[in-house]
Amino acid sequence: MQRKKLLILVSPIAILVLWQIASLLNIVNPLFLPTPYETALKLVELLASAEAGVTIWPDIFATLYRMLVSFALAAIIGIPLGLVMGYSDKIYYSLEFFVDFFRSLPATAMFPLFMLFFGIGDESKIAVTAFACALIIVVNTMYGVHHASKLRIMAAKIMKAGKTKLFTKVIFPDALPGTFAGMRIAVSLALIIIIVTEMFIGTNFGLGRRIIDAQLVYRIPEMYAAIIIAGVLGFIVNTVFVWIEKRTVHWTGK
Amino acid sequence: MSEIAIEQLSKSFGALKVLDNLNLKVKSGEFITFFGPNGCGKTTLLNILSGMESPTKGSILINGKPPAHSKIGFVFQDYNQSLFPWRTVSGNVEFALEAQNMDSNREAIAENVLKKIHFEEINLLAFRDKYPYELSGGMKQLTAIARALAFDPEVFLLDEPFSALDYTTTLKMEDALLDILGKTEKKETTLFVSHDLDEAIYLADRVVVLSKRPAGIAKIINVDLPRPRKMEMRLGKKFFALRNSVLKAFESGRK
Numbered sequence: 466m467q468r469k470k471l472l473i474l475v476s477p478i479a480i481l482v483l484w485q486i487a488s489l490l491n492i493v494n495p496l497f498l499p500t501p502y503e504t505a506l507k508l509v510e511l512l513a514s515a516e517a518g519v520t521i522w523p524d525i526f527a528t529l530y531r532m533l534v535s536f537a538l539a540a541i542i543g544i545p546l547g548l549v550m551g552y553s554d555k556i557y558y559s560l561e562f563f564v565d566f567f568r569s570l571p572a573t574a575m576f577p578l579f580m581l582f583f584g585i586g587d588e589s590k591i592a593v594t595a596f597a598c599a600l601i602i603v604v605n606t607m608y609g610v611h612h613a614s615k616l617r618i619m620a621a622k623i624m625k626a627g628k629t630k631l632f633t634k635v636i637f638p639d640a641l642p643g644t645f646a647g648m649r650i651a652v653s654l655a656l657i658i659i660i661v662t663e664m665f666i667g668t669n670f671g672l673g674r675r676i677i678d679a680q681l682v683y684r685i686p687e688m689y690a691a692i693i694i695a696g697v698l699g700f701i702v703n704t705v706f707v708w709i710e711k712r713t714v715h716w717t718g719k
Numbered sequence: 720m721s722e723i724a725i726e727q728l729s730k731s732f733g734a735l736k737v738l739d740n741l742n743l744k745v746k747s748g749e750f751i752t753f754f755g756p757n758g759c760g761k762t763t764l765l766n767i768l769s770g771m772e773s774p775t776k777g778s779i780l781i782n783g784k785p786p787a788h789s790k791i792g793f794v795f796q797d798y799n800q801s802l803f804p805w806r807t808v809s810g811n812v813e814f815a816l817e818a819q820n821m822d823s824n825r826e827a828i829a830e831n832v833l834k835k836i837h838f839e840e841i842n843l844l845a846f847r848d849k850y851p852y853e854l855s856g857g858m859k860q861l862t863a864i865a866r867a868l869a870f871d872p873e874v875f876l877l878d879e880p881f882s883a884l885d886y887t888t889t890l891k892m893e894d895a896l897l898d899i900l901g902k903t904e905k906k907e908t909t910l911f912v913s914h915d916l917d918e919a920i921y922l923a924d925r926v927v928v929l930s931k932r933p934a935g936i937a938k939i940i941n942v943d944l945p946r947p948r949k950m951e952m953r954l955g956k957k958f959f960a961l962r963n964s965v966l967k968a969f970e971s972g973r974k
Contacts, residue, residue: 614801617801619795622771623793624815625818634814715850716852
């Protein structure tokens with residue numbers, strides 16, 4: 466078990482090795498791909514510095530905050546909507562076009578619309594992210610309801626469970642693995658969209674802003690350091706989420 | 720006191736006739752097994768008996784009421800799909816009480832039912848805090864049986880409950896079921912669909928042999944073996960003779 470867990474190190478080590486080889490052999494222009502060592506130095510500097518403008522912690526917290534708020538909003542909107550869409554054919558057919566239309570569009574293409582309603586502050590970034598994530602949670606929760614065991618529903622009906630009990634005590638928990646699958650995708654997507662919004666809608670702090678700023682002035686090691694931090698952040702968030710998921714819907718796949 | 724009266728029961732789905740003029744009276748506390756060819760309409764019969772579907776013609780009355788207004792304890796063949804995997808054994812049993820808005824005493828009632836599922840080395844109470852996925856197939860089905868009994872049903876319906884289990888387990892389950900029914904406060908009126916000839920005879924007071932679709936009753940055979948039933952009875956001449964007559968009725972009904 467412990468040994469298997471060490472396998473997680475295989476891919477980062479492989480990336481570092483390939484990166485180092487590429488740098489040593491001068492395969493790419495070092496201006497656009499600095500060495501791992503150079504990048505690591507920058508990474509340590511960004512994390513260790515207390516100096517405003519250098520330290521990356523305010524950016525990490527700003528991104529994490531926006532991401533978590535977006536995700537929470539997406540869950541609060543998406544779960545109930547997915548449940549009713551899965552349960553009622555009428556509501557499903559009424560909203561099917563809306564959901565599938567916006568689901569196939571990149572949410573980021575709708576920035577102008579969201580900026581129109583929510584301005585250029587945190588609100589529009591959070592709104593566009595929550596919107597895109599909610600769609601994913603809606604669809605997966607809905608499938609969860611559709612795949613709820615017909616036999617369990619029948620068993621509950623035979624035991625004279627009323628509509629409310631049937632919904633809260635049978636259909637909702639039976640759809641929960643689907644809901645969680647949707648939330649797992651949504652939590653990763655939230656980070657992606659927040660970073661993109663930070664890149665394209667102005668902000669003072671945010672990993673997206675750090676990445677685009679570094680890119681624009683050719684501070685390439687800093688850009689990669691920020692990208693690595695964003696990736697690690699995503700990895701941690703996902704790991705925490707999977708940990709929660711396993712404990713909540715412990716029965717899935719068993 | 721549950722008496723079931725099935726009168727001139729017919730069911731069609733469009734042009735497809737599934738049940739044809741079934742007539743049967745079941746006495747209170749009686750154990751009936753249904754035995755018939757595959758696809759003969761047993762599931763439809765159970766769906767009507769449980770109030771999930773209504774007959775095209777004729778009627779089923781349970782103590783004078785239609786099934787939809789009666790309390791049915793249903794045990795499905797597929798325990799994995801019928802138990803609530805997010806609830807423990809006790810939680811599953813308590814659902815039968817929650818569903819009817821019985822909010823007090825739930826734990827005590829569930830415990831009382833679980834205590835009855837105690838036969839030889841089987842002791843379901845010891846597993847009360849386990850989740851279904853932590854149990855063997857047999858224990859899962861016993862949980863489903865406990866849930867149905869906790870519902871305090873007027874009729875206890877079982878749809879091939881042991882057919883997914885291996886032979887040794889099935890034999891044990893059959894004895895366990897009879898043992899549990901012997902311990903219940905009231906004698907449950909039980910309808911049990913079986914696709915196993917020995918099982919149909921071993922459990923029953925009467926075996927109802929169904930004919931192929933549209934299903935009618937080919938023959939009703941009284942099982943005059945003494946109770947409690949014992950494993951050795953399966954080897955006796957009487958059992959053999961019963962087996963022959965059920966099989967004969969089955970063969971003639973299959974044609």
